[in-house]
Amino acid sequence: MSAEQAALQSVEATIDTSVERLMDLIRIPSISTDPAHADDCRRAAQWLCDELTSLGFDASVRPTGQHPMVVAHDRDAPAGVPHVLFYGHYDVQPVDPIALWQRPPFEPARVPQPDGDSWITGRGASDDKGQLMTFIEACRAFKAANGTLPLKVSILLEGEEEIASPSLAPFLEATAQELKADVVLVCDTDMWDKDTPAITTMMRGLVGEEITVTCADRDLHSGIFGNAAANPLQVLANVLASLRAPDGSIAIEGFYDDVKDLPEAVRAQWSRLPFDAEGFLGMVGLSQPAGEADRPVIEQVWARPSFEVHGIQGGFTGNGFKTVIPSTAMAKVSFRIVDGQDPDKVRAAFRDHCRARVPADCTIEFAEHGGSAATVQPHDSPMLNRALAALTEEWQTEAACAGTGGSIPIVTAFKDQLGMDALLVGFARFDNRIHSPNEKYDLSSYHKGIRSWVRIMAKLAEG
Amino acid sequence: MSAEQAALQSVEATIDTSVERLMDLIRIPSISTDPAHADDCRRAAQWLCDELTSLGFDASVRPTGQHPMVVAHDRDAPAGVPHVLFYGHYDVQPVDPIALWQRPPFEPARVPQPDGDSWITGRGASDDKGQLMTFIEACRAFKAANGTLPLKVSILLEGEEEIASPSLAPFLEATAQELKADVVLVCDTDMWDKDTPAITTMMRGLVGEEITVTCADRDLHSGIFGNAAANPLQVLANVLASLRAPDGSIAIEGFYDDVKDLPEAVRAQWSRLPFDAEGFLGMVGLSQPAGEADRPVIEQVWARPSFEVHGIQGGFTGNGFKTVIPSTAMAKVSFRIVDGQDPDKVRAAFRDHCRARVPADCTIEFAEHGGSAATVQPHDSPMLNRALAALTEEWQTEAACAGTGGSIPIVTAFKDQLGMDALLVGFARFDNRIHSPNEKYDLSSYHKGIRSWVRIMAKLAEG
Numbered sequence: 001m002s003a004e005q006a007a008l009q010s011v012e013a014t015i016d017t018s019v020e021r022l023m024d025l026i027r028i029p030s031i032s033t034d035p036a037h038a039d040d041c042r043r044a045a046q047w048l049c050d051e052l053t054s055l056g057f058d059a060s061v062r063p064t065g066q067h068p069m070v071v072a073h074d075r076d077a078p079a080g081v082p083h084v085l086f087y088g089h090y091d092v093q094p095v096d097p098i099a100l101w102q103r104p105p106f107e108p109a110r111v112p113q114p115d116g117d118s119w120i121t122g123r124g125a126s127d128d129k130g131q132l133m134t135f136i137e138a139c140r141a142f143k144a145a146n147g148t149l150p151l152k153v154s155i156l157l158e159g160e161e162e163i164a165s166p167s168l169a170p171f172l173e174a175t176a177q178e179l180k181a182d183v184v185l186v187c188d189t190d191m192w193d194k195d196t197p198a199i200t201t202m203m204r205g206l207v208g209e210e211i212t213v214t215c216a217d218r219d220l221h222s223g224i225f226g227n228a229a230a231n232p233l234q235v236l237a238n239v240l241a242s243l244r245a246p247d248g249s250i251a252i253e254g255f256y257d258d259v260k261d262l263p264e265a266v267r268a269q270w271s272r273l274p275f276d277a278e279g280f281l282g283m284v285g286l287s288q289p290a291g292e293a294d295r296p297v298i299e300q301v302w303a304r305p306s307f308e309v310h311g312i313q314g315g316f317t318g319n320g321f322k323t324v325i326p327s328t329a330m331a332k333v334s335f336r337i338v339d340g341q342d343p344d345k346v347r348a349a350f351r352d353h354c355r356a357r358v359p360a361d362c363t364i365e366f367a368e369h370g371g372s373a374a375t376v377q378p379h380d381s382p383m384l385n386r387a388l389a390a391l392t393e394e395w396q397t398e399a400a401c402a403g404t405g406g407s408i409p410i411v412t413a414f415k416d417q418l419g420m421d422a423l424l425v426g427f428a429r430f431d432n433r434i435h436s437p438n439e440k441y442d443l444s445s446y447h448k449g450i451r452s453w454v455r456i457m458a459k460l461a462e463g
Numbered sequence: 464m465s466a467e468q469a470a471l472q473s474v475e476a477t478i479d480t481s482v483e484r485l486m487d488l489i490r491i492p493s494i495s496t497d498p499a500h501a502d503d504c505r506r507a508a509q510w511l512c513d514e515l516t517s518l519g520f521d522a523s524v525r526p527t528g529q530h531p532m533v534v535a536h537d538r539d540a541p542a543g544v545p546h547v548l549f550y551g552h553y554d555v556q557p558v559d560p561i562a563l564w565q566r567p568p569f570e571p572a573r574v575p576q577p578d579g580d581s582w583i584t585g586r587g588a589s590d591d592k593g594q595l596m597t598f599i600e601a602c603r604a605f606k607a608a609n610g611t612l613p614l615k616v617s618i619l620l621e622g623e624e625e626i627a628s629p630s631l632a633p634f635l636e637a638t639a640q641e642l643k644a645d646v647v648l649v650c651d652t653d654m655w656d657k658d659t660p661a662i663t664t665m666m667r668g669l670v671g672e673e674i675t676v677t678c679a680d681r682d683l684h685s686g687i688f689g690n691a692a693a694n695p696l697q698v699l700a701n702v703l704a705s706l707r708a709p710d711g712s713i714a715i716e717g718f719y720d721d722v723k724d725l726p727e728a729v730r731a732q733w734s735r736l737p738f739d740a741e742g743f744l745g746m747v748g749l750s751q752p753a754g755e756a757d758r759p760v761i762e763q764v765w766a767r768p769s770f771e772v773h774g775i776q777g778g779f780t781g782n783g784f785k786t787v788i789p790s791t792a793m794a795k796v797s798f799r800i801v802d803g804q805d806p807d808k809v810r811a812a813f814r815d816h817c818r819a820r821v822p823a824d825c826t827i828e829f830a831e832h833g834g835s836a837a838t839v840q841p842h843d844s845p846m847l848n849r850a851l852a853a854l855t856e857e858w859q860t861e862a863a864c865a866g867t868g869g870s871i872p873i874v875t876a877f878k879d880q881l882g883m884d885a886l887l888v889g890f891a892r893f894d895n896r897i898h899s900p901n902e903k904y905d906l907s908s909y910h911k912g913i914r915s916w917v918r919i920m921a922k923l924a925e926g
Contacts, residue, residue, distance in 0.1 A: 223869025
C-alpha cells in the first residue's frame, strides 16, 4: 500500500476524533478585534502549539505586538522533497448580533442534516479553524500511518487575520530565512460548490476606512436649527450615496482607470462553470444583483471592485423619538479592489471624493482600517496543476480555478516579502455563514478536506 | 398701589425662593420617552399639583394611558373677567450623551455669568420647567400681594409633550367643558433676543417617521457577497440623500405644492428685526446655511419646511472593523411642515418617495412618530395686542411677533378641539441648549418672565 493510501485509511479510522479536536479548538473564543479576548487568542495559539508538538513538530508560540503567531517545523522529511509552508489563522470574527445564533457560538455541536451530511457549528467552525485543521489532521494521518510526511512541512498560524494582520509583515521580515519555502499553502477559501473543489487564483484586495463627519459643535434641536444647520447624518448619507452610481458602478472619478478587465480565457472558463447567480442571491433572500448592471454576478463578486458600508452610527437611535440634529456621524466602509488597483491610490481618491462633498463649515475625518492589493496567481504553475490533479482525484470531478471576492492580504505579503507563490485550497462553502450568526462547517468539507490534503501532499512530493 | 404693582413688588422680594422652587422641580428626572422614568413623571406631576394646591387652586393629578396631566382651577377671581387656560409641560428630553454635560443634568445649580446674569442649569431648566414656573410664580405673587388673581385662571400641565402628546387629544375631548376658556396661554417659546420679548404667531408642524430597510435575510460577508448583494446601509443612504436637492430644497415630488409663501407684510417685518444669521449659525460653530439657497436663514428656520435625520443605526459600529453587510438598517427622521401642508399627505408622499428608491428585492418599513400641522395666529387679535403691550412695558423695547421652527402640536389641538386661540409667550433664548447637553435657563429669563406674566395678566384683565 502506498504511503498516501495508508494515510487515507488512517483518516477514515479517526475522523470522529478529528471532529472532536476541531470542536475543542472552536470552544476557545479567540475574537481578535476585541481586547477582552486577548487571553483567549493566547490560549488558542498554545492549544495549536501543543497539538503540533504532539505530532512531532518543533512548535512554538511567538509573541507579536498583539496576538501571537504559532510556528512549527517538521524535521523528519526525506531529503530532496519540496518544502511547503502551510498558513492558517486561529482568530475569529465577533459574534454579534448574538441573539440570532440558534446555538451558542462557542459551544460547537455536530448536527445531522437531511442529506446525510452533518454541520459542525460555531464561530470559526469554517473560518478558519475548520479549514486549518484539515491540514493538521492530514499531517496526523501521514505520521500515524507512515511515521513521516512526504514533504518538508512548516506551519504558520496567525491570530490577527480578521483585524488585517498588523503584525504579519514585521514578523515575516524577522523570520524570512526560517519560513521561506517553495510554496505557501493557504486554506481559507471556498469550494466551487459542494461537489466541485477549487483553487482560488484571483483574490480582491481590501481598503478599510472609518469616516466621521462633524457639523455643529454641539447637538441641536431641529425645531430651532432645522434647515439652516448642516446635519452630519444627512451629509454622511449624501457622501455614501454619491459613491455608487445608479448603474451600480463606483462613482469616484478615475476609479476604474487601473482596473484590468478579465482575460477572455478566464471569462470563458467561468461561463462554463455551473454558477447559479439566481441561487447564489436566493440563498440569502435576494434576487437583484446590486453591482455593475452590465457585469454578471460572478464577475461582480470575484473580478470587479466593490464598495460596501459596514456600519453607520449617529444621533438618537433608542426607543422613542428625539428631534435632535447631532454634532457628528460615523461610518465604517471598505473597498474590495482588483488586479491593477493600488490600495493607497484608492484610499486617497476616496478621501478626496468625500472631502469634496462635505460643506465648507463641516469637517470629515478618516481613520485607516487596513489595506492590501489584489492577487492573481499564474495559471501555468506546475504546483498549481499538481494540486488541481490531486483534488480532481479525490472529488472525482474536475477541480476549478476560481476567483474570490474576499481578501487574503497575507498572500501579497508572502509574495512581496518571501517571494513565494501561494496555493489557495479551501473546502468552505458559500452557505457557511462565516462572519455571520450560525456559522458552520460541513462534516464532508472537513472529512474530504483532510483527504484532499493527503492527496495534495503526496502529489506535490512527486514533483 | 395697583394690584399689578403690588404683585411686581412681591416678585422682587421672593425671587430667590422662586429659583429654589424651580430647582426642586428640575431635580425630578421626568424623562417621558424612557419607561424607566415613569415614576419620576408621576412625581413631577404630584409636585406641581401640591404647589398649585398650596396657592389655593383646586388641583388634581389626572391619569392617562401614559404620564398624568395636572389640572388646576382658581375659584377666587372676580366675576366678569376673562378666563385663561395656561399650558405647560413637566416632561423633559433624554440626557444622552451624558458625557458632555459639565454638571449632572438633574442637579441644578445657579451659575454666575460674566455679564452679571446667572444660569439655572439642568435638563428642563428651560424646556419647559423654567418656562411653566414663570406663570406659576406670577400667580403666587398676585395671590401673595392681593389675595386674588386678576383673571379667572385654569392650568393644564402635560407630561407627554416630548413624546408627541399621545394622550392630549383624548384628554381634551373628555375635559372640553372643564378646560374651555377665552384663550390658552402657552409658555414654551423663545424671546427674539435677550433684550427683545416676542410672541410666537407662526409655528411649524411635525411629521416623525422611523424607517427600516431590510435586504438579505441574514448578515453577509462582504468578501463573498460584496457588490452583488444589496446593502441596506447603502440603500438607506441613497434614500436619505435623495430627499434633499443640491440647492437645499426637499426633493419629494409636489412637496412644495401646498406651501404658502410668507405674506409680504410679515417678510417686511422680519427683515427689520435685528436677526443676525451669521451669529445664529456661528453660535454653534457653523457658517453655511444648509436649507433652500434662495431663502434667508430666518425663513429657513421659521417659515419653510425642513427634513432632518435624527439617528441612523445599522451594521458593525464597535471598536475595530468587521466587513459585514448587515441585514437591516434604521433611521429616525422628521419633517417640519408649514402653513398649508397636511401632515398625513406629507407622510404619504415621503413613504411613496422612499419606496420608489428601494430595490425590488429589499423592503422598507415605516413607523409613525407623531404628526401635527403648522399653526398661524391672527395678527389682529385684541388679546395678542394687549399681551404685546404688556411685554413692551416690562422689557422697555417693542415686543416682536415671531415665527418658530419648533412644533407645539398642542396649539393645533386646542384650536381644533376647544376652539381656542393660543398666545405663545416664552422667555427662552436661542442658546439655552434645549434637547442638548448643558441646558440652562437665564435667571433674567426667569425673573423678567415672572414679571411679564404679572403684567400680561393685569393687561388682559382690562379687556
